[in-house]
Amino acid sequence: MDSDEDDRIPLSQRPEWSDVTPVPQDDGPNPVVPISYSKEFAETMGYVRAVYLADERSHRALQLTAEAIHFNAGNYTVWQFRRLILEALNADLHDELEFVEHLASKNSKNYQLWHHRRWVAEKLGTEAAGRELEFTKKIFVNDAKNYHAWSHRQWVLQTLGGWEDELAYCDELLEDDIFNNSAWNQRYFVITRHPGLGGIEATRDSEVSYAVKAILTKPENESSWRYLRGLYKNSMPSFVMDRRVSTVCLTVLTTKANCVFALSLLLDLLSNGFEPNQELKNAVEALLPESRDQDSDMAVTICSVLEIVDPMRVNYWRWRKKSLHSEVEEGVRNLRVH
Amino acid sequence: QSFKFKLCVLEKIHKISWKNLLEISLTRPVINKQATGDGVYRMIGMEPSSSSPEWKPTVSQEEQWILERQVFHIYQLFCNIPPKSQAVMLELQRDNHIEYLMKGLRHLGPSFSVLDAKYFTLSLCALMVRCRNSFLYCHLFTALLLSSRPWICYWILHSIALLGESVDDALEHNAIHFISRCQDQHGGYGGGPGQASYFSMPHLATTYAAVNSLITLGGHRSLGSINRVKIYSFLRRMKHTSGGFSMHDGGEVDVRACYTAISVACALNILDEDLVQGVGDYILSCQTYEGGIAGEPGSEAHGGYTFCGLATMILVNEVNRLDLASLTDWLVFRQGVEGGFQGRTNKLVDGCYSFWQGGAAVLIQRLHAAAGEGHSSVRSNESFTSSEFSDDEELLEGTSSGMAEISPDVEEDGSHLKFFAASTQMVEGGFRDKPGKNRDHYHTCYCLSGLAAAQYSWSKDADSPPLPRSVLGPYSNLLEPINPLCNIVLKQYNEARQFFSKPL
Numbered sequence: 001m002d003s004d005e006d007d008r009i010p011l012s013q014r015p016e017w018s019d020v021t022p023v024p025q026d027d028g029p030n031p032v033v034p035i036s037y038s039k040e041f042a043e044t045m046g047y048v049r050a051v052y053l054a055d056e057r058s059h060r061a062l063q064l065t066a067e068a069i070h071f072n073a074g075n076y077t078v079w080q081f082r083r084l085i086l087e088a089l090n091a092d093l094h095d096e097l098e099f100v101e102h103l104a105s106k107n108s109k110n111y112q113l114w115h116h117r118r119w120v121a122e123k124l125g126t127e128a129a130g131r132e133l134e135f136t137k138k139i140f141v142n143d144a145k146n147y148h149a150w151s152h153r154q155w156v157l158q159t160l161g162g163w164e165d166e167l168a169y170c171d172e173l174l175e176d177d178i179f180n181n182s183a184w185n186q187r188y189f190v191i192t193r194h195p196g197l198g199g200i201e202a203t204r205d206s207e208v209s210y211a212v213k214a215i216l217t218k219p220e221n222e223s224s225w226r227y228l229r230g231l232y233k234n235s236m237p238s239f240v241m242d243r244r245v246s247t248v249c250l251t252v253l254t255t256k257a258n259c260v261f262a263l264s265l266l267l268d269l270l271s272n273g274f275e276p277n278q279e280l281k282n283a284v285e286a287l288l289p290e291s292r293d294q295d296s297d298m299a300v301t302i303c304s305v306l307e308i309v310d311p312m313r314v315n316y317w318r319w320r321k322k323s324l325h326s327e328v329e330e331g332v333r334n335l336r337v338h
Numbered sequence: 339q340s341f342k343f344k345l346c347v348l349e350k351i352h353k354i355s356w357k358n359l360l361e362i363s364l365t366r367p368v369i370n371k372q373a374t375g376d377g378v379y380r381m382i383g384m385e386p387s388s389s390s391p392e393w394k395p396t397v398s399q400e401e402q403w404i405l406e407r408q409v410f411h412i413y414q415l416f417c418n419i420p421p422k423s424q425a426v427m428l429e430l431q432r433d434n435h436i437e438y439l440m441k442g443l444r445h446l447g448p449s450f451s452v453l454d455a456k457y458f459t460l461s462l463c464a465l466m467v468r469c470r471n472s473f474l475y476c477h478l479f480t481a482l483l484l485s486s487r488p489w490i491c492y493w494i495l496h497s498i499a500l501l502g503e504s505v506d507d508a509l510e511h512n513a514i515h516f517i518s519r520c521q522d523q524h525g526g527y528g529g530g531p532g533q534a535s536y537f538s539m540p541h542l543a544t545t546y547a548a549v550n551s552l553i554t555l556g557g558h559r560s561l562g563s564i565n566r567v568k569i570y571s572f573l574r575r576m577k578h579t580s581g582g583f584s585m586h587d588g589g590e591v592d593v594r595a596c597y598t599a600i601s602v603a604c605a606l607n608i609l610d611e612d613l614v615q616g617v618g619d620y621i622l623s624c625q626t627y628e629g630g631i632a633g634e635p636g637s638e639a640h641g642g643y644t645f646c647g648l649a650t651m652i653l654v655n656e657v658n659r660l661d662l663a664s665l666t667d668w669l670v671f672r673q674g675v676e677g678g679f680q681g682r683t684n685k686l687v688d689g690c691y692s693f694w695q696g697g698a699a700v701l702i703q704r705l706h707a708a709a710g711e712g713h714s715s716v717r718s719n720e721s722f723t724s725s726e727f728s729d730d731e732e733l734l735e736g737t738s739s740g741m742a743e744i745s746p747d748v749e750e751d752g753s754h755l756k757f758f759a760a761s762t763q764m765v766e767g768g769f770r771d772k773p774g775k776n777r778d779h780y781h782t783c784y785c786l787s788g789l790a791a792a793q794y795s796w797s798k799d800a801d802s803p804p805l806p807r808s809v810l811g812p813y814s815n816l817l818e819p820i821n822p823l824c825n826i827v828l829k830q831y832n833e834a835r836q837f838f839s840k841p842l
Contacts, residue, residue, distance in 0.1 A: 032443050180397075
C-alpha cells in the first residue's frame with residue numbers, strides 16, 4: 001500500500017469505520033520528549049487503540065495495522081497485534097510476505113520487520129526457504145553487510161534448509177568485495193553447521209587454502225587473517241603443524257606489505273609451541289632497526305616489532321609481551337594433551 | 339587552567355604524527371564520485387587509461403577511503419590552526435551540549451516536529467539512509483522514535499548527568515511522571531505512555547531505559563515509582579528456554595535482551611538464580627571465531643552485542659567462561675586509524691562505539707587488572723562497583739601502578755581524543771556518528787559515555803580523581819564517573835543500590 005497522503009481518506013470519513021470511536025493518546029499533562037505527530041498519524045493510532053482494546057481481530061483491523069505500520073514501522077505493539085489478527089483470520093501468509101517485502105526497502109534495518117518476517121516464514125515452513133534466501137539476497141545487493149538480513153538468512157538455513165548453494169554464494173560475495181566480513185562470517189557458519197559438509201574437520205583443508213589465497217591477494221584484509229585463525233580454533237596442534245600458516249606469514253613479511261596481521265598470527269603460532277626456522281627468524285629481525293632490541297625469544301622480538309609498526313596498539317603488544325610466559329605454557333600444555 | 343596538550347606531545351604519545359596521517363590519506367586514491375557508471379576512478383597521478391581492474395576499490399575500501407579523507411581533512415585543518423584554537427577543539431563544549439540536551443527533553447527539535455506524516459516518515463527514512471553504515475546500532479535499541487520515548491529520556495538524562503548537571507524540579511517531576519505512565523500494570527515499561535497494557539506492551543529495552551532514567555534522576559519519588567515486584571515478574575516472563583530473554587512477549591531473543599534484563603535486575607537488586615540460569619550458556623554460544631560476540635549464535639561479531647554480552651557475563655559472574663584472550667584481540671583491533679572505533683571488522687568507525695567497544699575495553703582492562711593481582715576468586719561483578727572495590731585494600735595497592743603494566747589499554751594514546759574532538763563533537767552542541775552525519779541524542783549519550791568510561795579506566799574508586807593523562811584533553815573535560823556495566827552515573831547507581839538494598 002503506497003501511502004500517498006493526498007489520496008488518503010481520513011478514517012473518520014470512511015463508512016466502514018463509522019461504528020468505532022477512536023481512543024486518543026494520553027501523554028499526561030506535561031509530557032517530556034513530546035513528538036509532534038501529524039494528524040493523520042494521530043488519527044490512525046486512535047483507531048488502532050480502539051480495535052486493540054476491543055481485541056477485534058478482523059480484516060479491517062488487519063488493514064488498519066498495515067496503515068499504522070506504514071506510519072511507524074517501529075511500533076512493536078502494532079506488529080504483535082497484527083500477528084494475533086493473522087492467526088485469528090488464518091490469513092494467507094504469502095500475502096504477508098509481500099507486505100513485508102514492500103516495507104523492506106525503506107526499513108531494511110528495522111528489528112520489528114525482520115522479527116515479523118521470521119515469524120511468517122516459520123509458519124510457512126520449509127516451502128518458504130527458497131523465497132527467504134532470495135529476499136535476503138535482494139537486500140544484500142544494496143547493503144552486503146545488513147546484519148538483520150544475515151541473521152535472518154542464517155535462521156532460514158538452520159530452520160528451513162537450503163544449504164546447497166550457500167558456500168558458492170559466499171564465494172560470489174567475496175569476489176565482489178573480499179573485505180566483506182559478513183560473508184567471511186557466513187563461510188564459517190556454513191562449514192561448521194551445514195549438515196552435509198562433515199563439519200570443520202572435513203572442510204578445514206580447502207578452507208585454509210581459500211583463506212591463504214585471499215590473504216596473499218590483500219594482506220591488509222583483517223577478515224581473511226581472522227578467518228584463517230578461526231579455522232584452527234580449539235585445534236592448536238593442527239594449527240602449529242600446518243606449514244601453510246607459517247608460510248603465508250613469511251611471504252607477507254618478506255614482501256614488506258602490511259605485516260601487522262602476519263606478525264600477530266606468528267605470535268599465536270609461537271605461543272602454541274611452533275618452532276620457527278631461520279628464514280622466519282631473519283624476516284622478523286629485519287623489521288627491527290636496532291639489533292639490540294632483538295631477543296633470543298622470537299615471540300618477544302615480534303612484540304617489539306609490533307610496538308613500532310602498530311603504534312595504536314602499543315600497550316596491547318606490551319601486555320602480550322609480558323603475558324608471553326603464561327601464554328606459551330598454556331599453549332605447550334595444550335600440545336602435550338593432544 | 340593548564341593546557342598541556344601541545345601538538346608535539348600528541349606526536350610523542352602515539353608516534354603517528356599528524357603529518358604521517360596526512361601522508362597516509364594522500365596515498366589513498368582520490369575517489370571521484372562523478373565517475374562514470376563502469377566505475378573508472380581518477381587516481382592521483384594516474385591516467386584513467388592506465389588504471390587496471392585491480393585498482394578498482396571494493397565497496398568496503400571505497401567507503402573507508404572516503405571516510406579517512408574526510409577525517410584527515412579535519413586533522414589537516416587542526417594542524418594549521420593556532421594553538422589556542424586547537425585547545426578549543428579539544429575541549430568539551432559543555433554549555434552547548436547542555437542546551438541541546440535540555441531542549442530535547444522539553445521538545446524534540448525541528449527535525450522531529452513535522453506537519454504531516456509523509457515528511458515525518460521521509461525524514462526518518464532519510465535519517466536512516468544517511469546513518470546507513472551504523473544504523474543497525476544507532477537504533478539497535480529503538481524502533482522508530484515513536485516507540486522509544488523512554489530511550490530518548492535516558493539518552494538525554496544520562497548525558498546531562500555525565501556533564502555533572504541536573505534538571506530543574508519541574509522537568510524532573512514531568513520526566514518521572516511521564517516515565518511512570520509507561521509502566522505496565524503487569525510489570526515492565528513500554529515505549530509510550532497511556533498505560534502500557536492499554537496500548538504499548540512492555541519491552542525489555544524500554545524497561546532498561548526507563549529504569550536507568552529513573553535511577554539517573556534519583557531521589558525518593560523517582561526510585562519509589564519503580565515497582566520491583568512487577569518488574570521481576572516481567573523479567574521472568576521474558577525468560578526464554580535457550581537461557582536468553584525475549585525483548586517482549588512474542589519478541590526476538592538475542593544478546594541485547596539478556597543484557598537489558600540482567601542490567602535492570604542488578605540495578606534493582608532483584609537478580610536471582612532463575613533469571614541467571616542459562617544466560618551464560620547462551621552468551622557463550624554467541625562468541626564467534628573472531629573473538630567478539632554476536633547478537634545470536636552464528637551471527638557476526640559486533641561491538642554493541644560484545645558490550646552487552648561481556649557486561650552480562652560479568653554481572654552474572656561467568657565472565658571467565660568466555661575466551662577473553664581472543665575477545666581482547668578482536669576488541670583492540672576495532673580501533674581504526676581515525677582513532678575511533680568500528681562496530682565490526684572492515685566497517686566504518688562511529689562515535690557510539692566509543693562506548694560499546696571502548697567501554698568493553700575498559701571492562702576487559704579491569705578484569706585483567708584484577709586477575710593480574712592473582713585474585714583467584716575474582717569477584718568480577720564487584721570490582722566494578724565503587725563500594726566493594728574500595729573495601730579491598732590489597733586490590734587497591736596492587737592496581738595503582740600495576741594497571742599500566744598488566745592490562746591491554748586502548749585508550750592510552752591520543753588518537754581516540756582526536757577522533758572524539760575532531761570528528762564527533764559538534765561545536766554547537768551534541769555529538770554525531772561521524773563527519774557528514776547529523777547530531778542526535780543517541781550519539782550524544784554514547785560518545786559521552788565512552789569518554790566517561792575511558793577517563794575512569796584507571797581509577798581505583800569513585801573518590802580518587804583520574805590521572806590527567808587519562809582525562810583526554812584538558813582537565814575540564816572530566817565527566818562524572820559511571821558504573822560501566824549498567825552505564826549509569828556512579829553516584830546515582832550507588833543511591834539506587836542503597837534504596838533497593840532490601841531483597842524482594
